[in-house]
């Protein structure tokens with residue numbers, strides 16, 4: 158983490174809780190996550206006093222619907238951020254780094270979806286079901302984790318509490334929506350071009366996407382050989398689980414799925430745990446829904462996770478490579494635009510509402 162970040166987050170200048178009704182702004186409202194935020198606020202009947210929508214200058218004047226109203230998108234400026242109670246950021250890290258401290262200094266609670274503040278000790282990194290206590294005395298800026306970390310931690314946190322995690326190996330199968338609205342359009346357009354025998358030059362992603370998959374498109378760290386997405390997931394899982402020494406290895410792959418990520422997990426535990434007991438534990442863990450029908454060979458699928466609030470979990474089984482019984486394997490599918498981003502942000506805001514139980 159760059160040391161300078163510590164100075165960029167101002168000390169909280171307002172109460173760190175929210176009183177209904179709340180003046181809400183969304184920065185990055187036109188993007189894949191921002192548009193889901195609008196829907197989450199509406200569906201969950203978040204007590205919004207007024208909603209303002211911001212994006213880049215390119216989108217100024219566009220309109221988006223909210224609760225039957227037509228709202229006009231405004232360009233994001235420092236002045237426009239003044240006077241809000243809550244600002245949800247769904248912008249790239251550089252934009253969040255520039256504007257989130259401004260919103261926080263003006264007295265708003267900020268919840269940021271980018272990677273800008275996730276590893277900054279002055280900002281809380283929160284998935285409410287896993288570490289909601291981290292919101293206590295938060296510093297004004299709260300970070301939403303990487304989408305795969307948010308999805309995985311829903312299963313890892315209860316396993317960690319029950320049997321202690323020693324080591325986690327994760328392989329991700331990440332959808333187009335994880336790379337934003339442009340990548341979703343690219344999957345549709347390049348598939349159509351492929352099926353119609355037309356040439357297609359990738360624009361949003363580096364490689365041909367139709368009927369293909371490739372190593373995650375974030376930059377490779379030459380020292381470790383890991384890409385940026387893999388490094389983020391390792392660090393953020395350690396932080397979310399409050400387990401800085403947890404051994405985590407991750408391989409991230411982009412697959413030609415429009416929406417919802419899948420993750421294969423292998424977890425080595427301190428204590429043996431049978432697959433039956435693990436299933437029973439995961440079945441009653443918040444945010445998860447079992448998809449484990451062995452007879453029908455039916456397990457979590459992105460097509461069934463897309464648009465759902467819960468993360469699907471199943472294929473829980475013993476790792477045949479570890480006769481001690483301390484290693485389990487499981488499979489998850491979760492809508493990363495929801496639990497991995499917009500929904501998690503709104504759930505954090507709900508926890509900060511006065512009177513939240």
Ligand SMILES: NC(=O)c1ccc[n+]([C@@H]2O[C@H](COP(=O)([O-])OP(=O)(O)OC[C@H]3O[C@@H](n4cnc5c(N)ncnc54)[C@H](OP(=O)(O)O)[C@@H]3O)[C@@H](O)[C@H]2O)c1
Pocket residue numbers: 184185186187188189190191211212213214215216217233246247248249250252270271272302303304334335336337338339493494497498
């Ligand atoms: N997609 C996911 O599943 C996911 C999951 C977790 C976290 N995240 C993170 O969430 C953030 C948003 O991701 P996304 O997938 O929604 O991206 P996206 O679809 O590309 O949307 C980006 C948004 O940011 C706005 N923006 C870009 N530059 C701006 C600027 N200079 N000033 C103001 N607004 C600006 C864009 O406005 P215009 O429309 O005007 O360009 C758009 O509204 C990213 O940091 C991403 O890493 C994404």
